[in-house]
Each structure stands twice: as C-alpha cells, then as structure tokens.
Amino acid sequence: MKIENYFLRYAYPCAYILMQLKEITQEELDELEDTAINNREISRERLEKIFHNAFHHIGELAKKKNKDKWNLDIIRYYFHRYHNKIIDEKRGIYAQTPMMLNELSRVEVAKIIDKKDKVLVVEYLGKDMKMKNRNVHNSFVPQAKVGDHVTIHYGYAVEIVGTS
Amino acid sequence: MMCLAIPGKITKIVGDSATVDYGGEQREAKLINQDIKVGDYVVVQNKLILLKLPEEQALESIELWKKALQNED
Numbered sequence: 660m661k662i663e664n665y666f667l668r669y670a671y672p673c674a675y676i677l678m679q680l681k682e683i684t685q686e687e688l689d690e691l692e693d694t695a696i697n698n699r700e701i702s703r704e705r706l707e708k709i710f711h712n713a714f715h716h717i718g719e720l721a722k723k724k725n726k727d728k729w730n731l732d733i734i735r736y737y738f739h740r741y742h743n744k745i746i747d748e749k750r751g752i753y754a755q756t757p758m759m760l761n762e763l764s765r766v767e768v769a770k771i772i773d774k775k776d777k778v779l780v781v782e783y784l785g786k787d788m789k790m791k792n793r794n795v796h797n798s799f800v801p802q803a804k805v806g807d808h809v810t811i812h813y814g815y816a817v818e819i820v821g822t823s
Numbered sequence: 824m825m826c827l828a829i830p831g832k833i834t835k836i837v838g839d840s841a842t843v844d845y846g847g848e849q850r851e852a853k854l855i856n857q858d859i860k861v862g863d864y865v866v867v868q869n870k871l872i873l874l875k876l877p878e879e880q881a882l883e884s885i886e887l888w889k890k891a892l893q894n895e896d
Contacts, residue, residue: 675827675868679888692869755891757884759876760828763866778855778871793874794855813827814868 662731663706664698668799669738669766670710671695672813676760683709696798703729712752713737716745738766738817739810747786762786768820769793769811771803779803779816827868829888830881833861843867846885 674691677683683691691709694701707714714728717737721728724736743765746753753761762785769783777797785791795809795816803809806823809816831843831850841854843865852867856875859865864881865872876884 672827672868679828755887757887759830759866759880759884763827763873775855778853780855791874792856794871795873796869796871814866814871814873 660698661700662729662734663701663703664695665731666706666710666734667691667695667701668815668817669734669810669812670706670713672815673713673764674709675813677709713742715751716741738812742766763813766810766812766817768808769795769816771805771807771809771816774803774805777801779809781809781811781816783811827866827873830864830866830876830884832881833859833863833865836861841865841872843872 671691674683674688678685678688693699717728717733720737720741721730721733724733726733745751746761746765753764765786767783769781771779772782773780774797779795779797780792781795782790782792793811795811795814797803797816800809800816800819803816803819804823807819808821810818810820829845831845833841834844834849835842836854839854841852841859843850843852850867852870852872854872856872859872859875864876864878866874866876
C-alpha cells in the first residue's frame, strides 16, 4: 500500500467531522471513502489540505525526529502514539470538542469479539482503564476475524496488528 | 444536522434497523447490540450504530456542538 493510502485509512473516519464543520462536502466525503477503501490514487497536496490539522502535528513530529513528514515511520508513529497524546493534552481542536468525541477519536488497539456481516464488535481498554465495546466497519480489514487485534479509529477498524 | 459528531436518539427499532432522531431529522442506522432500546442516545457513523451514550453525556455533547456551530455562523 502506498503511504498516501495508509495515511488516508487512518484519517478518513475523521473526515465526517470535517463535513460537519463544513470544511468538506458530502460529495468530497464520498470520494474520500471510495479512495480510502479501494486504494485509489490521491495527491499528497490534497491530503495535506483536507487534513491540515493532522499535518500540522505530523510536521511538528517529523521535525522533532529530523525526518520527512511523508515518511512511513512518522505517519505510523503519529497515528499509533502521537495522535492520542495530542487528544489527551487537549491541544489544537481537541480543546473544544466534547469528551465523547475525544474518546472516539483516540486510536486504540482492540480485540475482535464478534463479527456480524461487515461489522466487527470489538473490545478495548479505554483511557479510564475500563473495558469498552464498540461496533466498527470492517471495510479496511475484510479478512479480519474473531480473536484478531485491530487498531480502531471512530467507527472503523483500520489495520490488523495481531492475529489469533 | 446529523453526523458522527452528534449523538442521536433512537425513536423506532424494526429488526436490526433503528430510526435515529437528530433534532427532528430522522436517519436509519444498523443496530447490532441487543441491549440498545428506543429512547437511548447513540453515536452513528456511516449508517452503523457504534455505541450507546449515557443520556447526560449525550445531551452535553449536543449542547457543545450547537454552541460551536453557532459561533461559526
């Protein structure tokens, strides 16, 4: 998978919020969904424009690590670690967002406990150290099965990080 | 006004399909959990109910968004 598509898989669920804030249209959201799910080509410029908040922080991270922002290790580290830290510290846009949204916005590692058609029921340890359940779309990981571990972002399983 | 960012209230359930109300606007969403019932507040993304929210937390989120959107206008 190309780095642009890897980035978009993690960022796409957040595009729903951008639509709510009128930064993108329904048509643009649909196009992003098609691009994300079918790994279609998309330019770095376009991604940086749409997800300017993410890239503000990715740029900051890349500078710290003395690497390019379009480096796979940087993008991965951002979504696996840095992104949650920003949310927890309530930096940037997260200063004003409801608690419920900040919880959904964290990238968590979750275990699949059930699969119903194209929906995965997952459980994960929340930031408050309580076990939580959530239903997520399997669009990015159609091969994932019960027992596997996946990263989740809002209502999507993004990537398989461990198989049973 | 409906989106992942705003909780909606379930007004009707038929099989695995729920009608979710967003301040007067109705949307259909797929229901997976057996323990979700009419009157519950839920968060939906792309026609799937992700989870149930405690009422107090749901109302607080709705208020915050109303304010945020008003400030924009």
